Amino acid sequence: MIILVGGAKSSSGKTTFIRLLLKILPNKPTVIKVTPSNKLEDKVETDASVLSKEGKDTALFLKDGAKSVVWVHGKRSSMEELLKKALELSEDPIIIEGNSAAQYINNGLLFFIKKENEQIVKESSKFFSRKANYIVINSSSKEQPAIILGNKIKLNLLKELKLPSKQLQSFIINLTKINSSIE
Numbered sequence: 403m404i405i406l407v408g409g410a411k412s413s414s415g416k417t418t419f420i421r422l423l424l425k426i427l428p429n430k431p432t433v434i435k436v437t438p439s440n441k442l443e444d445k446v447e448t449d450a451s452v453l454s455k456e457g458k459d460t461a462l463f464l465k466d467g468a469k470s471v472v473w474v475h476g477k478r479s480s481m482e483e484l485l486k487k488a489l490e491l492s493e494d495p496i497i498i499e500g501n502s503a504a505q506y507i508n509n510g511l512l513f514f515i516k517k518e519n520e521q522i523v524k525e526s527s528k529f530f531s532r533k534a535n536y537i538v539i540n541s542s543s544k545e546q547p548a549i550i551l552g553n554k555i556k557l558n559l560l561k562e563l564k565l566p567s568k569q570l571q572s573f574i575i576n577l578t579k580i581n582s583s584i585e
């Protein structure tokens with residue numbers, strides 16, 4: 403099973419949502435972080451000394467119990483090939499962070515993360531949000547419990563990360579069971 407996590411922009415809550423999934427999912431996944439950038443060389447990074455550097459999302463994924471972490475980075479024109487290599491190195495289940503992955507993966511469960519009242523401006527974000535199975539609205543309310551209505555999930559990600567609600571845990575576990583059996 404593949405879970406894709408994209409977002410409206412940087413700091414919308416993608417990393418926090420993945421960390422929450424790592425706490426909830428019983429079978430610890432591999433996490434693939436996708437970073438398209440002309441400033442970075444084309445690479446599928448698996449070196450633990452690079453991935454575990456303090457302050458990196460990849461280090462948080464490792465700390466929170468990911469089975470393994472792979473960092474894919476480089477030019478947009480190389481992303482499809484690099485992502486294929488990363489998937490070959492990864493064990494099921496797999497979580498992929500990054501909007502660009504949705505262009506190449508057609509059989510995943512897609513979560514689009516956005517802050518409450520946040521506008522979707524980037525083209526890659528618009529593309530991902532249209533394909534998403536679920537829209538996760540990262541609320542700033544500390545009192546409001548997680549609300550799941552249709553394909554919308556409204557919650558305070560930081561609050562849920564500290565102590566995931568039973569409702570959200572049950573929803574995520576059942577959702578991943580259903581999607582695992584479909585594949």
